[in-house]
Amino acid sequence: DTAVSQTPKYLVTQMGNDKSIKCEQNLGHDTMYWYKQDSKKFLKIMFSYNNKELIINETVPNRFSPKSPDKAHLNLHINSLELGDSAVYFCASTKQKGTGGGYTFGSGTRLTVV
Amino acid sequence: KQEVTQIPAALSVPEGENLVLNCSFTDSAIYNLQWFRQDPGKGLTSLLLIQSSQREQTSGRLNASLDKSSGRSTLYIAASQPGDSATYLCAVRLDAGNMLTFGGGTRLMVKP
Numbered sequence: 001d002t003a004v005s006q007t008p009k010y011l012v013t014q015m016g017n018d019k020s021i022k023c024e025q026n027l028g029h030d031t032m033y034w035y036k037q038d039s040k041k042f043l044k045i046m047f048s049y050n051n052k053e054l055i056i057n058e059t060v061p062n063r064f065s066p067k068s069p070d071k072a073h074l075n076l077h078i079n080s081l082e083l084g085d086s087a088v089y090f091c092a093s094t095k096q097k098g099t100g101g102g103y104t105f106g107s108g109t110r111l112t113v114v
Numbered sequence: 115k116q117e118v119t120q121i122p123a124a125l126s127v128p129e130g131e132n133l134v135l136n137c138s139f140t141d142s143a144i145y146n147l148q149w150f151r152q153d154p155g156k157g158l159t160s161l162l163l164i165q166s167s168q169r170e171q172t173s174g175r176l177n178a179s180l181d182k183s184s185g186r187s188t189l190y191i192a193a194s195q196p197g198d199s200a201t202y203l204c205a206v207r208l209d210a211g212n213m214l215t216f217g218g219g220t221r222l223m224v225k226p
Contacts, residue, residue, distance in 0.1 A: 031212050041152075041201065043216040055211070090157065094212060101146055101165075101207060103214055107157035 006091050006106035021076045021109045023091030030096040032074035037088040081113045116141040120217035135189040135220045137204030142182050149189050150203040194224045
């Protein structure tokens, strides 16, 4: 199946730990993203990344860092987890503009920090 | 900075009704607009994608319109069914950059 895949689906961890969420897309898309959906269900961009440019939303703490081993993967590393980091994190991808440009989202990773 | 607003925030209708969900955005320099559906505890499913040069898109019982100059889009759902119950999200991609800006969503409940 062509899709955006995230793992794990659920992640429960203690405050202070470091964790990673993996994302892979097999759609041949050029740009990948991480979005955060908070408890009020509002979706907000965290990062946008292609092989040329990383754009970071200025409100994202530097404890969060995206890492892309190749064009099809964009992993999210979170250091020193805090209670307020509990949310659902979505990975997404798009083609470059001029070729349609619709977003495809992964199914989300529900992170709970205890 | 692009801001996207969806009205109403929640809507409850009896089965069979036709309904309209509204989305407005502040920056009309958009590349495209996308409507998504999100079921509780699930991911986002793309419903319709409208390019900035288009005025509407249709898929089955769904029709989305776009008026770029006034900064508005509507999602029309015909003959609503209980299975349509979900949160509907409007999202805008600007000409500049790649990021998608979301509205707060409309939570729809269709009662049998």
